[in-house]
Amino acid sequence: MRTEGGVAFFPGLARPTVIDLGTLSPADEARMRDLVAAALAAPPAPPPPKGAADYRTTFLSIEDGGDVHQLAISDVDTDPSRRALLDALGELRRAMSRR
Amino acid sequence: MTNATGSTARCFAQPHRHSIFCILPPHVLKSLAENGSADQRRRALETMATDQTIRALRAAMPAPVSRTPAGRRLLEAAEAQKERLIHDAKGRTVLPGAVVRSEGDNPTGDVAVDEAYDGLGATFDFFWDAYGRNSIDDEGMPLIATVHYDQDYNNAFWNSQQMVFGDGDGQLFNRFTIALDVIGHELAHGVTEDESGLVYFYQSGALNESMSDVFGSLIKQYTLRKTADQADWLIGAGLLGDAVDGEALRSMKKPGTAYDDPVLGKDPQPAHMRDYLNTTQDNGGVHINSGIPNHAFYQTAMLIGGYAWERAGRIWYEALRDPSLRPTTTFRRFAILTHMTAGRLYGAGGSEAAAVKEGWKRVGIRV
Numbered sequence: 001m002r003t004e005g006g007v008a009f010f011p012g013l014a015r016p017t018v019i020d021l022g023t024l025s026p027a028d029e030a031r032m033r034d035l036v037a038a039a040l041a042a043p044p045a046p047p048p049p050k051g052a053a054d055y056r057t058t059f060l061s062i063e064d065g066g067d068v069h070q071l072a073i074s075d076v077d078t079d080p081s082r083r084a085l086l087d088a089l090g091e092l093r094r095a096m097s098r099r
Numbered sequence: 100m101t102n103a104t105g106s107t108a109r110c111f112a113q114p115h116r117h118s119i120f121c122i123l124p125p126h127v128l129k130s131l132a133e134n135g136s137a138d139q140r141r142r143a144l145e146t147m148a149t150d151q152t153i154r155a156l157r158a159a160m161p162a163p164v165s166r167t168p169a170g171r172r173l174l175e176a177a178e179a180q181k182e183r184l185i186h187d188a189k190g191r192t193v194l195p196g197a198v199v200r201s202e203g204d205n206p207t208g209d210v211a212v213d214e215a216y217d218g219l220g221a222t223f224d225f226f227w228d229a230y231g232r233n234s235i236d237d238e239g240m241p242l243i244a245t246v247h248y249d250q251d252y253n254n255a256f257w258n259s260q261q262m263v264f265g266d267g268d269g270q271l272f273n274r275f276t277i278a279l280d281v282i283g284h285e286l287a288h289g290v291t292e293d294e295s296g297l298v299y300f301y302q303s304g305a306l307n308e309s310m311s312d313v314f315g316s317l318i319k320q321y322t323l324r325k326t327a328d329q330a331d332w333l334i335g336a337g338l339l340g341d342a343v344d345g346e347a348l349r350s351m352k353k354p355g356t357a358y359d360d361p362v363l364g365k366d367p368q369p370a371h372m373r374d375y376l377n378t379t380q381d382n383g384g385v386h387i388n389s390g391i392p393n394h395a396f397y398q399t400a401m402l403i404g405g406y407a408w409e410r411a412g413r414i415w416y417e418a419l420r421d422p423s424l425r426p427t428t429t430f431r432r433f434a435i436l437t438h439m440t441a442g443r444l445y446g447a448g449g450s451e452a453a454a455v456k457e458g459w460k461r462v463g464i465r466v
Contacts, residue, residue, distance in 0.1 A: 003353075005382065006256070006348060007231070007255050007335070007348065009381040009386040009387050011364030011365065012360065012361070012364030013362075013363060014380060048258060048299075049258060049260070051289070051296070052259040053257045053285075054257055054285065054288065055254075055309065076256075076259075079431075091250075094250065
């Protein structure tokens with residue numbers, strides 16, 4: 001995953017981050033898989049509102065076995081499934097940074 | 100290797116261009132991502148992610164904006180109608196959240212709430228006092244902001260209806276209400292959208308960003324009563340955490356020098372067209388290449404001297420409002436417009452028009 005946008009562009013923060021669900025507890029892994037499945041099944045995101053600016057967009061390349069899925073979730077995306085996945089990924093990243 | 104794979108290899112040699120110039124269909128990339136070597140898989144995933152960026156940009160491209168004539172405002176407000184509403188998202192991402200301070204309410208004691216309230220007030224006062232503008236839409240639109248958005252959220256944004264401010268993580272970033280120019284920057288996005296609808300990618304997007312930096316900086320200069328040579332010309336001073344090697348998000352005086360940090364990287368802003376960055380990241384480099392028009396404004400303001408909001412700022416503001424400004428305007432087209440505007444406001448042979456011309460020339464743009 002990588003995050004772009006925001007009020008400024010920081011090259012160091014735009015680098016991709018890899019989250020290996022296999023390193024999570026079985027319960028957390030199952031929760032993340034459910035969130036990913038729900039986000040992938042959600043209706044496509046509409047374009048950002050005209051005039052919106054400085055919002056961030058998180059691009060996800062999800063590899064599962066031989067399958068690869070793509071998702072883009074922006075701060076102005078209000079779909080509850082994608083927002084739930086983004087919030088969970090934020091929690092994971094914060095937990096990773098604390099280790 | 101097949102021809103397709105060979106093409107891929109050439110494309111990968113130009114990481115910022117492959118998604119534009121490569122014509123590999125998505126299914127070939129997907130196959131490489133799933134079945135290629137480790138290196139092919141990595142590169143295919145990078146390309147797919149970049150292609151996704153392009154698709155997002157295309158989707159974000161609005162329909163052509165129908166410009167409203169500059170003289171549309173039949174009802175001129177006799178007095179400013181300041182109306183602020185500050186909300187608290189309480190660490191969640193649901194907008195706008197609960198109202199915690201309305202116009203005229205006393206300070207709450209919550210620093211972010213009160214900074215947002217004061218910052219919106221200073222921004223409103225600036226536009227009214229300097230340019231007679233009555234809020235974002237010049238018709239008294241309420242100023243709505245949400246603070247405490249998400250957890251450790253390192254950003255502030257404008258969602259086309261309101262401003263949103265994160266608390267920062269306390270390490271890389273402080274709270275985003277700490278910098279008045281950042282509050283002004285976000286509100287100015289609303290002004291730009293109302294006046295010109297500058298499309299938010301590539302050069303028009305960088306101009307959109309630059310307009311927000313120009314007015315964000317001018318709001319701070321106006322509030323502190325600093326002349327052009329006294330101003331710091333920084334955007335977001337005080338926003339970076341103590342451990343970060345940097346002083347701000349951007350420098351209009353010296354683009355590319357605001358920070359150089361092991362975690363954040365180095366400020367990538369160019370100050371001249373010879374260093375213009377062609378990229379698909381950041382909506383086509385809107386926060387990167389904005390350094391060029393930012394520096395042109397700084398140069399112009401320094402050449403004119405005095406308070407930058409009075410003449411340099413007026414020229415930029417009136418250019419933004421000009422009906423001939425198109426949503427996909429380029430740097431050069433905007434430069435020409437500012438030069439024409441300076442001539443219209445202060446005389447074609449005046450020192451202001453000459454300063455505008457020289458300001459743009461110093462960043463590599465001739466008018």
